[in-house]
Every structure is written in structure tokens, then in C-alpha cells.
Amino acid sequence: xxxxxxxxxxxxxxxxxxxxxxxxxxxxxxxxxxxxxxxxxxxxxxxxxxxxxxxxxxxxxxxxxxxxxxxxxxxxxxxxxxxxxxxxxxxxxxxxxxxxxxxxxxxxxxxxxxxxxxxxxxxxxxxxxxxxxxxxxxxxxxxxxxxxxxxxxxxxxxxxxxxxxxxxxxxxxxxxxxxxxxxxxxxxxxxxxxxxxxxxxxxxxxxxxxxxxxxxxxxxxxxxxxxxxxxxxxxxxxxxxxxxxxxxxxxxxxxxxxxxxxxxxxxxxxxxxxxxxxxxxxxxxxxxxxxxxxxxxxxxxxxxxxxxxxxxxxxxxxxxxxxxxxxxx
Amino acid sequence: xxxxxxxxxxxxxxxxxxxxxxxxxxxxxxxxxxxxxxxxxxxxxxxxxxxxxxxxxxxxxxxxxxxxxxxxxxxxxxxxxxxxxxxxxxxxxxxxxxxxxxxxxxxxxxxxxxxxxxxxxxxxxxxxxxxxxxxxxxxxxxxxxxxxxxxxxxxxxxxxxxxxxxxxxxxxxxxxxxxxxxxxxxxxxxxxxxxxxxxxxxxxxxxxxxxxxxxxxxxxxxxxxxxxxxxxxxxxxxxxxxxxxxxxxxxxxxxxxxxxxxxxxxxxxxxxxxxxxxxxxxxxxxxxxxxxxxxxxxxxxxxxxxxxxxxxxxxxxxxxxxxxxxxxxxxxxxxxx
Numbered sequence: 001x002x003x004x005x006x007x008x009x010x011x012x013x014x015x016x017x018x019x020x021x022x023x024x025x026x027x028x029x030x031x032x033x034x035x036x037x038x039x040x041x042x043x044x045x046x047x048x049x050x051x052x053x054x055x056x057x058x059x060x061x062x063x064x065x066x067x068x069x070x071x072x073x074x075x076x077x078x079x080x081x082x083x084x085x086x087x088x089x090x091x092x093x094x095x096x097x098x099x100x101x102x103x104x105x106x107x108x109x110x111x112x113x114x115x116x117x118x119x120x121x122x123x124x125x126x127x128x129x130x131x132x133x134x135x136x137x138x139x140x141x142x143x144x145x146x147x148x149x150x151x152x153x154x155x156x157x158x159x160x161x162x163x164x165x166x167x168x169x170x171x172x173x174x175x176x177x178x179x180x181x182x183x184x185x186x187x188x189x190x191x192x193x194x195x196x197x198x199x200x201x202x203x204x205x206x207x208x209x210x211x212x213x214x215x216x217x218x219x220x221x222x223x224x225x226x227x228x229x230x231x232x233x234x235x236x237x238x239x240x241x242x243x244x245x246x247x248x249x250x251x252x253x254x255x256x257x258x259x260x261x262x263x264x265x266x267x268x269x270x271x272x273x274x275x276x277x278x279x280x281x282x283x284x285x286x287x288x289x290x291x292x293x294x295x296x297x298x299x300x301x302x303x304x305x306x307x308x309x310x311x312x313x314x315x316x317x318x319x320x321x322x323x324x325x326x327x328x329x
Numbered sequence: 330x331x332x333x334x335x336x337x338x339x340x341x342x343x344x345x346x347x348x349x350x351x352x353x354x355x356x357x358x359x360x361x362x363x364x365x366x367x368x369x370x371x372x373x374x375x376x377x378x379x380x381x382x383x384x385x386x387x388x389x390x391x392x393x394x395x396x397x398x399x400x401x402x403x404x405x406x407x408x409x410x411x412x413x414x415x416x417x418x419x420x421x422x423x424x425x426x427x428x429x430x431x432x433x434x435x436x437x438x439x440x441x442x443x444x445x446x447x448x449x450x451x452x453x454x455x456x457x458x459x460x461x462x463x464x465x466x467x468x469x470x471x472x473x474x475x476x477x478x479x480x481x482x483x484x485x486x487x488x489x490x491x492x493x494x495x496x497x498x499x500x501x502x503x504x505x506x507x508x509x510x511x512x513x514x515x516x517x518x519x520x521x522x523x524x525x526x527x528x529x530x531x532x533x534x535x536x537x538x539x540x541x542x543x544x545x546x547x548x549x550x551x552x553x554x555x556x557x558x559x560x561x562x563x564x565x566x567x568x569x570x571x572x573x574x575x576x577x578x579x580x581x582x583x584x585x586x587x588x589x590x591x592x593x594x595x596x597x598x599x600x601x602x603x604x605x606x607x608x609x610x611x612x613x614x615x616x617x618x619x620x621x622x623x624x625x626x627x628x629x630x631x632x633x634x635x636x637x638x639x640x641x642x643x644x645x646x647x648x649x650x651x652x653x654x655x656x657x658x659x660x661x662x663x664x665x666x
Contacts, residue, residue, distance in 0.1 A: 063454060117637040118591060120391070120454050121581065125633035128578050132627030140623070253574075257462040264455070302473045306466025312459030316451045324450060 010267060010279045017286050024293050031293070034163065038173045044288035045176035046235045046242065048281060050259045051266075052187050053231035055280040058268045059191075060224050061204035062119035065256060066108060066127035067232040072251040073134045074100040075236030079246045080138060082149045090151040097233040104130055105229025106222060113221040127252075135248060143246040156241035176238055183231065188277050200224065204274070261308045262287040264315040269323070287311070333597055336588040340603035347607060351614040358617055366491075369499035372609045374564070375576040376502050376602075377557040379583035380509050381550035383601050386584050387513070388546050389526045389593025390446060390453030395554045396577045397464035398438040403558035403568040404468040406431035407477040410484060410562070420481040427484065431562075432555045438464055439551020440544065447543035468570035478567025488564025498560045505556060509549075510598035518545055526593025575626070582633045583608055585640075 025032040050067055057064040074097040082093050104126070111122045145153070159172030191197035199220060203210045211217055240246045266283030268275025287308065295301050352360045378395045385392040410427040413420055438460065445456040490497045513519035521542045525532040533539050562568045587604030589596030608629075615625055 111634055111638070115638050115641040117634070117641065121585070121591060121637055122634060124578060124581060125630045125637070128626050128630030129634070130630075132623050132625070132630055135623035136621060136627055257458075260455075260458065261462075264459075300470070300473070303466065303470040305462055306470050309459055309462030309464070309466045313445065313456070313463055316455050316459060317445065317449045320449050320451050 010276065010282060013265065013267070013279065013282045013286060017282065017289065020286070020289060024289070024296055027296055031296075035165070035171045038171060040285075040288060040292070041177050041180075042174040042242065043292075044284055045174070045180050046239045047255065047258060047262065047288060048180050048284045049183055049231050049235045049238070050255060051262045051280050051284050052183055052277065053228035054259050055263045055266070055268050055275060055277065056187065056191075056200065056224055057119070057228055058263060059204050059275055060200050060220070061207060062112065062221075062224070064108065064119060064123045064225065064228055066104070066123035066130065067228055067259075068252045068255045069127040069131040070101055070104045070229050070232040071236040071239065071255070072248065073104070073130045073236075074098075074233035075240050075251070076134060076246055076248050077138055078233075078237065079143055079148065079152070079240055082151070083143070083147065088149045088151050090155050093149075093151060093237060094234070097237050098230055101229035101231070101233025101236075102226050103229070104232075105226035108229070109218075109222040109225035112225065113218040131252060138248075140248045142248065145244040148240070148244055148246065152237070152241045153244055155237075156244065176242075179234065179238065183234075184277060184281065191277065196220070196223065257305070257308050257312070258287050258291070261312045261315070264312055264319070267319065269319050332595070333600075337597065337600050337603060340586075340588065340600055340607065344603055344607050344610065347610050347614075351610060355614065355617050359614065364613060366494075366496060368609050368613050369496045370564075371612070372605050373498035373502035374557050374561050374573065375579050375583070376605045377505060377553045377560070378573075378576050378580040379587070379601055379605060380506060380598065381553040382580045383584040383587065383589045383596045383598075384509065384513075384522070384546055384553075385453060385457075385550050386589045386591050387526045387593060387596040388522050388543060389529075390543075390546075391457065391581070391591070392442065392547065392550045393454065393457040393577060394438065394442060394461040394464055395550065395557075395580060396574050397461045397468070398435050398551055398554035399558040399561065399573060399576075400568070400570045401438060401464040401468040402431040402434040402555045403562045403572070404472055404477060404570055405434045406558065407480070407562055407568045408471070410480040411477050413481045420483060424481055424484045427480075428559055431559050432552060435551045435555025435558065436548060437551075438554070439548040442551065443544035443547035446547060447540040465570060472570055474570065476567050476569035478565075480563065480566055484563050485566055486563070488560050488562070498564065501556070501560065505553070506598045506602050509553075512549070513596070513598060518542065522546055523594055526590075526595075578626075578629055578633070579608070582629055582636075585633065585636050590640075 021032065030036060050071065053067055054064065077100055078093050078097040081096055082088065085092075108119075108122055108126055111117050111126070112119050155175070158175040160175050160178060161173040162170050163172065164170055189197075191200065199210055199215050202213075203217070203220060207217065210220075236251070239251060243250075262283035263275075263280050264283070265286055266275065266279030266281070268280060290307060290311075291304060294304055294307065299307075348359075358364065378399065381395050382392055406427045409416075409430055410423060413423040416423055442453075442457055442460055445451045445460070446453050449456075451459075487497055487501070492500055513522070521532065521537050524535065524537065525539055525542050529539055532542070558568075561572065583604045584596070584601060585591060586607060587596070587601035589601065611628075612625065615628070620628075
């Protein structure tokens with residue numbers, strides 16, 4: 001019954017997306033084209049990756065608000081080190097970023113698991129530690145397209161599928177698509193087919209039961225928060241490759257609410273233990289479309305933040321009201 | 330109450346030692362009337378937000394929307410106040426209405442939070458994270474992202490004036506902190522809040538209306554954010570949506586520094602005020618030593634985590650001691666890690 005309800009909430013989300021897309025297509029017929037779809041995938045891939053990470057934390061019954069800080073710090077330090085080292089190599093960039101992401105994730109996990117501090121308070125603290133330390137000790141200067149090492153710029157333009165337009169020019173599907181695909185597939189396999197994944201679901205439902213079944217909660221939490229850190233650092237590299245500009249204050253203020261809105265819209269509950277990856281990805285699609293097309297529906301872009309907030313509030317309200325109704329029956 | 334006294338005495342000792350150390354490090358700079366007046370002007374804005382988060386934490390919740398409520402009620406009130414010259418009423422009436430408007434908006438915000446938490450049963454973290462975006466979103470939508478300013482002169486007295494040499498906002502903070510202290514120690518609501526924070530179940534079975542307690546709690550946190558917004562807009566004679574977003578961390582930090590238990594059940598207005606003084610003395614010392622705002626951001630994050638680690642050890646120590654006292658030498662089951 002629980003599964004049926006959840007499936008239904010994803011179905012409704014899909015329905016809303018279809019209706020919304022239809023409305024936009026009526027106003028702007030160029031919306032429902034493969035080219036625009038490819039563009040949407042490219043620009044929302046970063047949010048999708050962050051959402052997968054946030055979803056995993058939420059599933060385990062925790063909350064991590066430090067991931068935007070991890071993403072920007074990993075990005076900014078990586079770009080600066082690549083410039084300083086003079087080695088223009090994408091693999092090295094990913095290696096540096098991922099090392100930072102894993103280290104930050106481990107710091108979060110350390111305080112959460114060893115000292116059993118509430119996850120929100122730990123990540124509120126570490127978010128400021130990471131970002132504050134970077135601004136103080138690394139720098140605050142933005143790096144523009146001219147200074148940005150070539151490997152990022154090339155990475156942002158690689159396409160895996162190229163299609164012709166009517167007029168003889170071409171458009172393509174960004175390599176970012178493969179990254180999301182890989183991340184989603186790996187996460188899905190972990191959650192669906194490994195003991196680790198099943199235990200993460202169980203942790204959100206009842207951590208005490210997981211502990212009594214003999215699982216090491218400390219190790220589980222290290223896995224979860226390092227995984228989130230890793231995904232955030234990958235997003236940091238994708239983000240700079242996409243916009244060809246690294247600003248020390250980007251991501252940190254803009255992405256948090258959008259990602260939370262997407263994940264909650266997708267049906268994951270803050271109480272942990274419920275939610276699916278499909279829902280999360282649908283949530284990302286919904287928020288990305290909303291973000292890009294509000295103006296097209298005649299609404300000022302200044303109201304974007306309001307809509308994102310409204311979605312979170314309505315989304316959690318519906319989830320919790322459903323839960324209360326279910327419990328009453 | 331033993332823990333209450335010992336917590337506050339510890340805080341007082343820390344404050345005194347810290348003040349002494351910084352005075353010695355900065356002879357003739359720190360221990361001056363001018364510096365104290367300037368400190369008294371700085372902290373009330375976030376002090377009121379810290380009181381709000383303390384109250385939320387006493388019930389086992391948190392209010393992440395305080396800075397957004399501050400932005401929204403400031404922006405709405407500023408819409409009226411900045412038009413004072415073209416309105417057909419006296420400036421005094423405009424000011425009065427402006428203040429009432431700020432409180433009305435913040436009360437509505439607080440009630441929305443309260444309803445989500447008490448009746449829809451959304452955990453406070455996620456409810457207030459959502460309304461944080463929602464309220465700030467409304468403020469940005471109203472002003473189209475830019476600032477609003479230019480208020481009647483007498484209004485600016487609230488955030489800039491002095492009474493017998495003492496900054497107005499300092500006096501406002503003291504009065505509000507006193508009221509919050511009385512609320513916690515002398516009223517049914519205060520007692521119910523602590524009981525609910527310790528155990529919602531016990532509270533329910535004692536015949537307490539848990540929903541009403543939560544509604545009143547978040548109404549109060551909203552009103553405190555509203556009071557902060559009045560001080561802010563009158564202090565700088567303008568408001569920009571998103572002003573003071575860094576206060577969120579500071580308000581949570583101070584609440585915990587002031588001895589509030591984030592798991593619920595314990596917290597005092599006096600402890601919180603001592604916590605604010607400690608942070609303000611540190612802040613002021615860092616300013617004199619020319620540390621950047623980034624370094625402070627780093628420091629506050631570090632302090633928050635360090636405090637929680639300290640709490641962890643204190644909790645473990647007191648549990649061990651309780652176990653030893655009750656069961657001779659038998660050790661409690663060791664925790665993980």
C-alpha cells in the first residue's frame with residue numbers, strides 16, 4: 001500500500017510536468033523540441049547530481065545543508081590549483097575536486113557519527129567553516145573565461161550525440177548527460193541491490209533497529225556523507241565548465257533551496273526511509289522547467305524564489321498530511 | 330535549578346576571562362566607553378533572532394526562517410514608511426502604523442510556521458527551511474530585488490538614538506530579553522514549552538494542548554524577528570531583502586552557546602544574553618585585530634561545532650556519573666565510536 005501511494009505521488013508529479021510543459025508549449029512552440037530538451041539536460045545536470053546526494057542523506061534520516069559550500073569550495077580550489085600548477089588536465093582537476101569533496105564529507109561524517117551531533121547543526125557549522133576558510137585563506141577573486149584553464153572549457157563543450165538542425169547547422173547532447181546517467185545508475189544499484197543501500201533505507205526508518213542488527217552506524221554515515229561530498233565536488237567542476245566562470249560566492253546561495261525543493265517534490269520525506277530516485281529526478285525536471293520558464297508564463301523572475309519556497313512548503317505539507325491520513329486509517 | 334545556575338555561572342566566568350584577555354591584548358582600545366556603546370549597538374539585531382531560536386529549540390525545534398521573516402516584515406513596513414511624505418497623515422501616525430505593520434507581518438509568518446509544525450506535523454527544520462525561501466521570496470518579489478529606504482526622521486531614533494547615553498536598541502533588547510525570561514519562568518506557556526521539549530508525549534498526557542503551545546512558540550519567534558526588523562530598518566534607514574542572512578548561523582550558535590539544549594527542554598534568557606555578550610566581545614576583539622568577515626564566518630562555524638562536541642562529552646560524563654551513582658560501579662553500555 002505504501003509503495004502504491006508513493007508511485008501515485010510520482011505519477012501526479014509527472015502529470016503536473018506534462019501539463020506545465022503543454023502550457024509553455026502553447027505560449028512558445030520552441031519549448032517542445034529535442035534541442036531544448038538537450039539544453040535542459042545540460043543546464044540542469046548540476047542540480048540533478050546535487051539532488052541525488054541530498055536524496056541519499058534524506059533517506060538515511062539526516063539533512064546536509066553543506067553540499068553547496070562543498071561544491072563551490074571544491075570548484076574554486078581546483079580551478080586555482082590547476083592554474084597554479086600549470087597542468088591543464090581534466091583528470092587531475094577531477095582528482096583534486098573529488099579529494100576535497102571526500103575530505104569534507106568525512107569531516108561531516110566524523111562529527112555526526114562520532115559525537116552524535118544533529119546533522120543540521122553539524123552541516124550548518126561546517127558549511128561556514130569550509131566556505132569561510134576558503135574565502136579567508138584561498139581568495140575571493142573571480143576567475144573569468146580568459147583565465148580559466150582550457151580543460152574546463154573543452155569539457156563543457158564535449159557532445160556525445162550530434163543532430164542536424166533544419167538550416168544545416170548542428171546541435172548536440174552534452175557529455176554531462178553521461179555523468180548524470182552514471183551517477184543515477186550507480187546510486188540506483190547501490191540502493192536497490194546492495195545490503196548497504198537497503199540499510200540506508202532502514203536507517204531512515206529506524207536507526208536503533210539497524211544498530212541492533214549489527215550494522216556499524218559510524219561506517220554507514222561515513223559512506224553517506226562522503227558520497228554526498230563526492231557528488232558535490234563533481235557538480236562543482238561541471239558548474240564551472242558550464243558557465244566558464246568561477247566566482248567564490250556562486251552556488252552557495254542559489255542551489256540549496258532548489259535542490260531541497262526538487263527532492264521533496266519528488267516525494268522523499270525529511271523523516272527518512274521513503275522516496276525514490278525516479279521521484280527525485282522528476283523533481284529536478286520540474287524545478288528546472290519552472291526556473292527557466294516562469295518569465296515565459298508572464299511572471300517576473302523576481303518571484304522565482306517565492307515559487308521555490310512555496311513548492312517546498314506545499315510539498316512537505318502534502319507528504320505529511322498523507323502520512324497522517326494513512327496512520328489514521 | 331542546579332544545571333541552570335551552573336550553566337550561567339560557567340558562561341559568566343567565560344565572559345569575564347575573555348573580556349580580561351582581550352583587554353590585556355588591546356590595552357586602551359577594547360575597554361573604552363565608546364567600544365562598549367558600539368557593541369551595544371551591534372548585537373540587538375541578531376540578539377533578538379537568537380532569543381527566537383532559543384525559544385524554538387526549547388520546544389525541540391528550530392526556526393531557520395528568522396532572517397527571512399526579518400526581511401519580509403522590514404520590507405513591508407518600509408513600503409509604508411518610505412512613502413511618509415506623500416501620505417495624508419502625520420509622520421507619528423505613519424511610524425506607529427509602520428511598526429504595527431512589521432509586527433503584523435511577522436506574526437502571520439510565525440503563525441504559518443506554527444501551523445505547519447503543530448497541525449501539519451512537518452518537522453521544524455524542514456518547515457522553516459521552506460518558509461525561509463517563501464518569505465524571502467515574497468520580500469524579493471515586492472521590492473523586485475532592490476532596497477527601499479528614506480524613512481521619517483523620528484523613526485530613525487529607534488536604531489540610532491540614545492537614552493542617557495545608552496543606545497536605544499540595547500534597551501529594547503534588554504526589555505525584550507526580560508519579557509522572554511518572564512515568559513519562560515513565570516507563565517504556563519513557558520513551563521509547557523519546556524515540558525513539550527523534554528517529551529511531547531508526557532506533555533500530551535498531562536493534558537497540555539501541544540498544538541497551541543507550538544503555535545504560541547512560533548508566533549513569538551515570528552514577533553521577535555519582527556522586532557529585529559524594526560531595529561534594522563531604523564538603524565540603516567533602508568532595507569534590502571536578504572539583509573542579515575549571516576545572522577542565521579549566529580542566532581543558532583548563540584542559542585547553543587547560551588546553554589540551550591537543541592534537543593529541547595532547557596534554555597534561559599540570562600544564559601542566552603551571556604552567550605551574546607561572549608560572542609560580541611569575541612567579535613569586537615577580532616575586529617580590532619583586523620580579521621576579515623570571512624575569518625569570522627570560519628570562526629563561528631568552528632565554534633558551533635566545537636560547542637556541540639563539548640556538549641557531547643558533558644552529556645556522556647553526566648550520564649556516566651548518574652549510572653555510577655545509581656548502580657554502584659557498573660558502567661553504562663558504551664556508545665558507538
